[in-house]
Amino acid sequence: MDQNFTFMVYGFTAAWLIVILYVISLALRESRLRQELDRVKRMLEEREK
């Protein structure tokens, strides 16, 4: 029964870990995209001057 409970905890941890990892990857991608957007915008502004 003890082992049963341990595995349940593993299961819950695994499920949430996947969600959290996915959210982290989303956040990383978001910041990378934001940087890129800034860079492109700045590039365009400089060119228009």
Add this chain to the structure above:
Amino acid sequence: MNFLRQSLAIAGKDLRSELRSKETVNASLSFALVILLLFSFAFDPGSEQVHEIAGGLLWLVFAFAGTLILNRSFARELVNDCLDALISSPASGAQLFFGKCLANYVLLVVVESACLPVFVIFYNSHWPRQWLLLFLVMLLGTWGITVIGTLFSAMTVNLRLRELMLPTLIYPMLIPALMGAIRLSTLILAGEPIGADDQIWFRLLVAFDIIFTILTLALVEIVLVG
């Protein structure tokens, strides 16, 4: 009628160029032989157990050898922008695709027919009494591989990782056809009759071929032309 004539022209072109260079068939055939050799180390080739997995081995060889041919099918048109020329030719996308399909089919069946006797000799199977039936299974299964493979070959032709993408995409997709073909081939190679239970695999193979032939012909225009 016109559809078939145009397709046959494309298929004829492909087969003729293959007949002159023989590069794809040679590569695919020797690759198949290498795999057949490697299998002999994976298990005891003389044991009875071989009969139980014979169909699986055979179709793995076919599937591996098949991707080599399928990969080249559209890739060979990349040189000198032949693909663009073909697409802008009067033949429609579906005709071009169907022609390529026919050519690949013939090549694949040739390679498979050459592998089969070698397989029987290497693994001490008996030449199956129902060899006509085995040939039918081969034709049906191969058509499934060819139709999906040719479409995905067209999809992946411009990708950076073409050679890697094609197998990773098509093998999962081919599982139903491979499963049916493996099951039937195992039975036939073991010399067992195909019972009423296993008739379903024939139906599966036919259904798979029909569904995906229609689907690919419907979607190929989008893939090739856009």
Add this chain to the structure above:
Amino acid sequence: MRLKIILTLSVVCGLILAWNLHTMFMKVPDEANQGAIFRIFYFHFPAAITSFAGFYLGMFAGVGYLITKNLKLDSIAASINEVSLAFATIALVTGSIWGRVIWGIWWTWDARITSYFVCWLLYVGYLMMRRAIDDPTTRARLCAVLSIFAAIDIVIVWKSIEWWRTQHPGPVLEIRGGGGMAAGMEAPLWWNFLAMLLLFTVLILIRMRQESMRREIDSLRRYAHAF
């Protein structure tokens, strides 16, 4: 505006999840045969169903793109398929852990697990394909075709592997004519389902925002190259 929706939804989702965890551990007793481990089902089942529904939604978005040629639909399809893949991973992993306790093995090649795994592989292929193509319209077109193939193929895979014999527990819930769960045990399941759906929506909305940002970058780039 979009940000506000995302925030509200995620707060609601968090609240429901917290409340669910409370009922799951404080109110619901251990299941008679399976003990504590059955609680995994509260995540396993919603994740599996949601991911499946997501793959089909993704296909419809793809078809919509092919009809309208609106890149927005492609980004919807991409977001849905990616989040669904994450949910499918959850279902596979939790299922595997559950199997370790109940069947004593991490993995078994039974019908449903195998076909689910095939489905997972197909959509990994989909994401690989998205990565490999640079041109946005080509990418949208080919990926839509790929998702149509995957969605149709998975039905055939499902059926054909089922003929290959099965070990997975049959339908458990009332609606599909199974033995059913005790009423007190079933309610949290549906609440958790709701929570998972909300999470699904939130993730998709976030992902879509990124896609629209990427489209903006693309168009700015094109604008820059036009000079």
